[in-house]
Amino acid sequence: MKDNKRILVTGGAGFVGSHLCERLLNDGHEVICLDNLFTGRKQNIVHLLPHPYFEFIRHDIINPILVEVDEIYNLACPASPIHYQYNPIKTIKTSVMGAVNMLGMAKRLNATILQASTSEVYGNPLVHPQPESYWGNVNPIGTRSCYDEGKRAAETLFRDYNYQNNVNTKIIRIFNTYGPRMHPNDGRVVSNFIIQALQNHDITVYGDGGQTRSFQYVDDLIEGMIRLMNTPESFRGPVNVGNPGEFKIIELAEKVIAMTNSKSKIIYKDLPSDDPMMRKPDISLAKEALDWEPKVMLDEGLAKTIKYFQELINE
Numbered sequence: 001m002k003d004n005k006r007i008l009v010t011g012g013a014g015f016v017g018s019h020l021c022e023r024l025l026n027d028g029h030e031v032i033c034l035d036n037l038f039t040g041r042k043q044n045i046v047h048l049l050p051h052p053y054f055e056f057i058r059h060d061i062i063n064p065i066l067v068e069v070d071e072i073y074n075l076a077c078p079a080s081p082i083h084y085q086y087n088p089i090k091t092i093k094t095s096v097m098g099a100v101n102m103l104g105m106a107k108r109l110n111a112t113i114l115q116a117s118t119s120e121v122y123g124n125p126l127v128h129p130q131p132e133s134y135w136g137n138v139n140p141i142g143t144r145s146c147y148d149e150g151k152r153a154a155e156t157l158f159r160d161y162n163y164q165n166n167v168n169t170k171i172i173r174i175f176n177t178y179g180p181r182m183h184p185n186d187g188r189v190v191s192n193f194i195i196q197a198l199q200n201h202d203i204t205v206y207g208d209g210g211q212t213r214s215f216q217y218v219d220d221l222i223e224g225m226i227r228l229m230n231t232p233e234s235f236r237g238p239v240n241v242g243n244p245g246e247f248k249i250i251e252l253a254e255k256v257i258a259m260t261n262s263k264s265k266i267i268y269k270d271l272p273s274d275d276p277m278m279r280k281p282d283i284s285l286a287k288e289a290l291d292w293e294p295k296v297m298l299d300e301g302l303a304k305t306i307k308y309f310q311e312l313i314n315e
Contacts, residue, residue: 006030006068010061010102011075013040015181016116016174016218018048020073023222025051032067036060039078044181061098062090066105071229072113074102077150079118079186088146095150096157103161106168114170114229115158117238119279120148121173129246129280132173132238143272155238168233172225175242175281179218179301180308190215190302193253194309197262207271209250214280216243217301220294227290235289242281243294255298260306 007024011017012033017040024031030053033045037058048054059065061076077094078084084091099115106113122130123138138148161167178190196203224241247255253266286292 004028004030005070006032007071007073008032008034008067008069009073009075010034010098011040011077011116013037013042013045013056014075014079015044015179015183016177016221017073017075018044018181019179019218019222020075020225021045021048021054023226025054027226029053031055032057032069034059034061034065034076036076039183039186041183060094061101062093064101064104066108069109069111072102072106072111073116073225073229074099074113075116077116077147079147084147085143091146092150092153095147095154099154099157103157103167103169107161107165112168112170112229112233113158114172114225115154116225117155117171117173118147118151119173119175119240119242119281120144121152121155122276122279123148124276125278128278129244129282130240131282132240132285159236162236169236170228170231171237171239172228173238173240173242173281174221175240175279176213176215177218177221177242178215179305181218182305184309184312189213189249189252190305191309193256194260194302194306195313197256197260197264198306198309198313200263202267203253203257203264204269205249205253205266206269207249208268209248209253209266211249211271211277212246212279213249213252214243214246215252215298215301216241216294217296217304220296224286224290224292227292231289239285239289240281240283241286241292242283243298244281244283245294245298246280247298255302256306259299259302
């Protein structure tokens with residue numbers, strides 16, 4: 001095996017984490033998957049358990065742990081509003097104390113560590129599209145703050161561990177991602193719409209549906225993460241990884257109804273507080289520094305995601 005590394009993925013049984021574990025194993029690496037299974041699910045990784053280079057440890061990164069690794073991908077944190085608002089104190093502790101514990105481990109091991117940050121650090125943006133230089137417009141005491149501010153604090157910790165302790169850190173800002181293994185009850189717009197459509201239930205659109213999001217397929221994100229991890233030590237990010245194709249929520253609802261041949265009707269409800277009206281990444285830096293841009297168009301990615309949820313519902 002060429003250049004095989006021992007790699008820790010926190011949150012490795014989650015939607016994105018399980019895809020990352022799978023890709024790293026396919027690339028010939030040894031993978032330790034760490035997850036407390038709050039939102040991660042054993043069935044996301046059950047097919048990986050027999051792999052000789054895969055190890056699963058049930059652990060919460062709020063508590064320190066020491067394993068010997070070359071690289072750490074820190075993905076552990078509930079990422080959907082339903083889950084991160086369920087226990088907001090736990091959410092911010094996961095982001096902040098989890099980052100401290102993982103950075104401490106990276107420092108001791110001289111390992112490279114990547115932080116999965118989020119487009120939520122931009123809040124309800126006053127700049128559109130959002131470049132990495134934009135500081136954001138975040139409510140520090142709102143219902144989403146536990147997640148938004150937790151991720152912002154984690155970025156600060158990563159920057160300071162790099163500056164003060166010379167830890168090789170990377171920060172990726174992830175924009176709306178979808179694909180197979182999304183949690184069916186995570187309240188995110190893609191999974192919500194698909195499940196409602198497959199069951200011919202009313203599709204719930206908040207506000208007038210005019211708010212925009214940019215959706216990237218999970219395989220594109222994983223490619224961006226791996227490319228960032230392999231950049232020279234001098235490149236730390238943060239770097240936006242997302243699909244700049246911008247869609248109105250109402251357009252997504254209509255597309256899902258058409259692709260599932262659903263009898264669902266669209267109903268409208270009030271917009272939740274602090275819900276951003278616009279979200280679109282400026283990916284100039286990702287193109288330049290990572291030679292990365294998304295390859296999977298929305299229709300292709302949605303078709304794969306719909307197939308996954310159809311199978312899940314029919315189980």
